[in-house]
Amino acid sequence: MKKNFTQFAQLYTKGFLFVIMVCGLLMSVSVKAQLSTAQHIASKMKIGWNLGNTLEATWVPRNTFGTTTQAAIDSVKAKGFNTVRIPVAWFYHSDTITSKIDAAWLSNVKKVVDYCIKDSMYVIINAHWDKGWLENRVNTANKDIVNKRQQAYWTQIATYFKDYNDHLLFAGANEPNVTDATSMAVLLSYHQTFINAVRATGGNNSSRTLIIQGPSTDIDKTNKLMNTLPVDQIEGRLMVEVHYYTPWNFCGMNGDASWGKMFYYWGKGNHSVTETSRNATWGEESDMDKLLGLMKTKYIDKGIPVIIGEYGAFRKKLSPPSDQTLHNASIEYYYRYFMKSATSKGFITYCWDTGGLFNFTSGRMNDRVVLNAIVQGAKDVTTGTAMLRDNAIEIYPNPFRSTICLKTNHPEDINRVAVYDMMGHQVETVEHAAIKSPLDLGSSLKPDLYIVQVNEFNWTRSFKVLKMQ
Known part of the structure; x- marks a missing residue:
């Protein structure tokens, strides 16, 4: 009986120490987790x-x-x-x-x-x-x-x-x-x-x-x-x-x-x-x-x-x-x-x-x-570059009688298209959300000379166009 009790005490002590060690390790991990x-x-x-x-x-x-x-x-x-x-x-x-x-x-x-x-x-x-x-x-x-x-x-x-x-x-x-x-x-x-x-x-x-x-x-x-x-x-x-x-x-x-x-x-x-x-x-x-x-x-x-x-x-x-x-x-x-x-x-x-x-x-x-x-x-x-991808722009026919067509291979890169008369007044605008390719412009314009300005991210291109009778 005494022997059994001693063995039990030894097992209990070892088990207790093991639990203490595990808890200590977990606490250490928790403390060090940053x-x-x-x-x-x-x-x-x-x-x-x-x-x-x-x-x-x-x-x-x-x-x-x-x-x-x-x-x-x-x-x-x-x-x-x-x-x-x-x-x-x-x-x-x-x-x-x-x-x-x-x-x-x-x-x-x-x-x-x-x-x-x-x-x-x-x-x-x-x-x-x-x-x-x-x-x-x-x-x-x-x-x-x-x-x-x-x-x-x-x-x-x-x-x-x-x-x-x-x-x-x-x-x-x-x-x-x-x-x-x-x-x-x-x-x-x-x-x-x-x-x-x-x-x-x-x-x-x-x-x-x-x-x-x-x-x-x-x-x-x-x-x-x-x-x-x-x-x-x-x-x-x-x-x-x-x-x-x-x-x-x-x-x-x-x-x-x-x-x-x-x-x-x-x-x-x-x-x-x-x-x-x-x-x-x-x-x-x-x-x-x-x-x-x-x-x-x-x-x-x-x-x-x-x-x-x-x-x-x-x-x-x-x-x-x-x-x-x-x-x-x-x-x-x-x-x-x-x-x-x-x-x-x-x-x-x-x-x-x-x-x-x-x-x-x-x-x-x-x-x-x-x-x-x-x-x-x-x-x-x-x-290391300040350039976007190349975006070719075509505008035709020029001169035109009814509408002029703007065609581009990357319409999603264009922020705005604006048309100005020769006095510098803006007479037509197409914002980014409405830009597509091809894009028709000029239907409401009177016969005259105009500037079509295409604004992309890091450049602006201008085209002189003529609307005829």
Whole structure:
């Protein structure tokens, strides 16, 4: 009996030790399981897009939840984008005293995140302008209350999305208004609070990639003022964010001001010879390369990925004698050159869109010219060419009496066909969706001399035609 008991005790002890060892091994595996590094994620992120003026909209009633659809996100993915930045308002959808975020709002944000995750896209959710609770209060007077809110919001957000994998990234702010070293120190405290709050929730958040905004997300300020990053408990999980709307006179200015006039024309080959006062005088290709190069040297070359969370140049509607066609060509060239320059330097870029590029409900492409420029600009880096496939154009008969026929071997590459009279007035237009081959033109025109202008992605061809009696 004693022998049997001893054998049983020995077996029990060995079994117990085995269980302990197995549990310890499993715990060790669990503890060591981490999400990918920021550099690894950056290598997977290609072309990015913003769902702008939607989840960050504070100019609509609080119970009117901005959103999009799976169809819209599918369309963005199909065009070649694989990462989405979702600007979000949290202050507007929370108790301003307790900082408790509305449960229904968290659910709405999750719905949009899930649309993107379903398409295997990388997703960034941030804390956007949101009444300026952080962005306009980067100062010592508001430091304590902002840090308190920052802690409360990101604890809730991180907890809610705790189980998402490395396709979800968090960005702690948007465009924090910083002017000097003092406000820069305050901003670093906000970033530190953001990091600490996320990490404290554990799980995947212990190693999730987090994005830190430079002062005002301005490249020059970031280069001069942000000489240290906040402390993170895990290495290699931080990215830096800047924005790019340079020169503002061309990219976003919608009226002349005392400090400067709007630019209509930008880049090599796109300057006007008749309206020289509207040509860009700064911020063109060499300036762009120089500014982007500052961030490459300061961060990217040191293993810290940089996202350009917003960029864009927005088309103006011009009136004669301004040249709308030359302006449009400038916009197209700006996007393409920017994408080539930024991509070649290792940036991840996110074009700003509030519905001008994609319809947020149907997913319809509203501006194929700009979308093609973005995608092709990124391709230019890998292909080393700035040319699309050859597209032969035939126009016949010429002269013509009834209609003239335009024939092309790649009608899908043509963005627009326009007919102008000899005074420069546009008298007929066919947009991309209606272009086919062959395409009949001129049935409603009076006998006269005309110019048929065919706009493809990186070229414009013009043909002089004559309609006879």
